[in-house]
Amino acid sequence: MSTYKIIKKLFLPVGLVLAVILSFCVPRFGIAFKSALNQNILIMLIFLICGFQTTLNELRITKRSLIFLVGGALLTLFVCPLFAWGITLLLGLAALPAAGLIVVAAAPPTLSSGIVMTETAGGNNVTAVAITMLYNIVAVFTIPLVLGLALASETGINTDPLNMLKKLFLLVVIPFIIGFDLKNLFRMKKAPSWFSFVSSTAVILLILFFFSASSDSMKKISGIMLFKGFAAAIVLHLGSLAAFWYGGKALKLPEEECKAYLFTAASKTLTMALTTLAIMGAESGDAVAPCIIFYFFQMMFDSSLAAKMGLSAKEPSGNA
DSSP, X not given: OOHHHHHHHHHHHHHHHHHHHHHHHOHHHHHHHHHHSOHHHHHHHHHXXXXXXXXXXXXXXXXXXXXXXXXXXXXXXXXXHHHHHHHHHHHTOOHHHHHHHHHHHHSOOOSSHHHHHHHHHTOOHHHHHHHHHHHHHHHHHHHHHHHHHHSTTOTTOOOOHHXXXXXXXXXXXXXXXXXXXXXXXXXXXXXXXXHHHHHHHHHHHHHHXXXXXXXXXXXXXXXXXXXXXXXXXXXXXXXXXXXXXHHHHHTTOOHHHHHHIIIIITOOOHHHHHHHHHHHTOOSHHHHHHHHHHHHHHHHHHHHHHHHHHHHHHSOGGGO
C-alpha cells in the first residue's frame, strides 16, 4: 500500500483521536474556534463534497438486488435504531448516552470509508456508492420518525419530526444535490482525491467543537458507562454485519454484492449522527461519546475484516 493510501486511510481516525485529546487539554481553543466558524457550514460542506463524489453511471440493479436494497434500508434505518433503543433500556443507560447510541444506530452508511473498504475487500464498488447515496437521502426522512418514537419521552431533547426533517433537508439534501449537479456541470467523471481530506477535516472539527464545549461533563463520564457503550456497539454492529451478509447469501446475490452491503449498509456515518445531535440540541459529551465509541469499533473491525477478505480474494482458487 502506497504512503498516500495509508495517510488517506488513517487521516480521519487519527484526526478524531487528536481532536478529542485537544478538547480535553485545551477546551478553550475548540470553543473559540466554534464561535468563529459556524458548525452548519462544516456539515453542508461535507454533504456538498459527498454529492460531488457520487457517480452512478455504471450501476445495474437486478430484481433480487432491488429487493435487498429496500429490505436493507428497512433493516438499517428502522430495525437497527429500535434494537438500539431496546439495548439502552436493558443496560439502563441515562437519557443522553441512550440518545447518542440510538442516534448513531439510526444514521445511514458512512460517506466514504465503507466504499473504500468495499474496494479493499474485492466488493462491488458501484453498488457500494449506490447504497451510500440512497440510504443517506432516505435517512433524512426516516431519522425524524424513528427518533420521534424512540426518544419522545426524553426530557430536554428536541424530537420534533418536522423540525428535524426541515433542518436535515437544508443541511444534507440540498448541499448533496448542489454538489452532484456541479460535478455534472463541470463534466467531471471523478472528483479529485483530495476532496476526501476536506470532508474528513470538517468531521474532525465537528468533534473538536462538540467535545470542547462539553469537556467538563466528559471528564465525569464513568468507566461503567463507557463499558456499556462499548458492549452495545459490539452487539449492534456485529448483528448488522451478520444480517446483511447472510441475508445477501440467502437471496443468492453475488459475493461482490454481499461485500458491498456488508461494508456500507451495515455501517453508520458519524457525520449524520453529529448533525442530528446538533439539531436536537444534544451536543453534550454524554451523547457524543457513544457515537465515537461505536465509530471507532466499526472502523477497527471493518478495516481488519476488509483486509482479510481482500487477501482471500487474491489467493488462487487452488490454494483456498
